[in-house]
Amino acid sequence: MSTLVARAETADSGFKDIPIIDLANISSNDASVRRALADEIRGACINVGFFYVKNHGIPEEVIQATLEMAKRFFSLPMESKMVIENRKTPNFKGYSPLLSGNNNPDGAGDLQEGFEFGWEPLDSAPGSDQGEDSGVMAGANVWPSEIPGFQDQVLQYYHAAVQLGKLMFPLFALALDLPAKFFDDKTRKSAALMKLLHYPPQTGPIDDRIIGIGAHTDWECFTILWQEPGIQALQVLNPEKQWINAPPIPGTLVINLGDQFARWTNDIFKSTVHRAVNRSGVRRYSIPLFFGTDYDVKLEPIPSCLSEERPPRYEVITAGEYVKSRLQATYHHNHGGNK
Numbered sequence: 289m290s291t292l293v294a295r296a297e298t299a300d301s302g303f304k305d306i307p308i309i310d311l312a313n314i315s316s317n318d319a320s321v322r323r324a325l326a327d328e329i330r331g332a333c334i335n336v337g338f339f340y341v342k343n344h345g346i347p348e349e350v351i352q353a354t355l356e357m358a359k360r361f362f363s364l365p366m367e368s369k370m371v372i373e374n375r376k377t378p379n380f381k382g383y384s385p386l387l388s389g390n391n392n393p394d395g396a397g398d399l400q401e402g403f404e405f406g407w408e409p410l411d412s413a414p415g416s417d418q419g420e421d422s423g424v425m426a427g428a429n430v431w432p433s434e435i436p437g438f439q440d441q442v443l444q445y446y447h448a449a450v451q452l453g454k455l456m457f458p459l460f461a462l463a464l465d466l467p468a469k470f471f472d473d474k475t476r477k478s479a480a481l482m483k484l485l486h487y488p489p490q491t492g493p494i495d496d497r498i499i500g501i502g503a504h505t506d507w508e509c510f511t512i513l514w515q516e517p518g519i520q521a522l523q524v525l526n527p528e529k530q531w532i533n534a535p536p537i538p539g540t541l542v543i544n545l546g547d548q549f550a551r552w553t554n555d556i557f558k559s560t561v562h563r564a565v566n567r568s569g570v571r572r573y574s575i576p577l578f579f580g581t582d583y584d585v586k587l588e589p590i591p592s593c594l595s596e597e598r599p600p601r602y603e604v605i606t607a608g609e610y611v612k613s614r615l616q617a618t619y620h621h622n623h624g625g626n627k
């Protein structure tokens with residue numbers, strides 16, 4: 289069996305496609321079935337850092353009802369949205385207006401508006417989860433008061449996506465030749481942030497410094513992303529520096545790895561650069577959920593991902609310190625012209 293380090297050294301140098309992985313057997317008790325699924329995931333994580341999942345278990349009704357809420361939220365008057373602006377809240381919960389965030393330091397702002405929140409129990413099922421993380425990332429969610437049922441609906445999506453994420457962690461562990469439970473004690477508090485996103489269309493000549501979301505990597509372990517069907521916007525950068533389209537595929541979600549997994553695995557799992565540009569002529573909505581290890585957990589490289597030729601590539605910091613520093617860099621950027 290080749291080691292993880294050896295597998296990483298012979299990784300694909302220029303993927304052109306993003307694999308589709310079927311999660312129908314995600315809860316199978318058969319060890320060989322789980323092993324096969326983990327092997328498939330390992331290939332995608334080492335070579336691409338992105339994959340689609342089908343049979344993911346998030347009900348279509350929950351997705352559609354959440355999309356409706358996103359549309360209603362973003363069509364509220366600006367004054368209402370600004371009441372819960374993310375620069376006024378601890379750790380940037382709430383509303384981020386167009387151009388307020390800048391994911392690519394070479395860019396001049398992301399042409400998207402967003403609404404972000406973290407863990408909170410569902411009213412209908414109190415105590416259904418282990419609770420909120422605190423420390424450097426502490427900060428209550430803020431909610432719009434104008435839309436009846438908004439909070440409950442988007443939390444339903446949140447909890448369904450977190451449930452999927454909790455099933456994925458053991459498979460990632462198996463993919464890293466670790467015990468399936470490796471991440472259990474590191475993911476007790478649902479350190480997951482969910483974001484509703486709205487991208488207005490961009491037509492005519494486009495300034496490359498202002499696109500829907502500039503080239504970036506995500507910050508957590510992995511992202512579970514729903515994108516609106518029928519609209520191509522998301523692109524993924526391969527090692528040959530080619531942008532590969534990641535179109536929405538009906539019935540699937542995208543899962544992409546983020547920097548926390550790159551740090552856990554000393555870059556054996558790829559946190560792949562991506563961006564989104566909406567040239568479709570119509571509005572586009574997407575819903576990422578960023579799932580990391582608990583904020584107080586140190587991002588220490590896993591021993592099997594180190595060798596003499598592959599020494600540690602990152603300093604060890606906690607997951608919370610890392611996410612917080614990235615949030616600050618993204619939302620405290622200066623607008624072009626004022627520098």
Ligand SMILES: O=C(O)CCC(=O)C(=O)O
Pocket residue numbers: 483485501506513515521522562563564574575576
């Ligand atoms: O909207 C998308 O398709 C991508 C969003 C994204 O990359 C992000 O929010 O980190």
Ligand SMILES: [Fe+2]
Pocket residue numbers: 504505506562
């Ligand atoms: Fe992203």
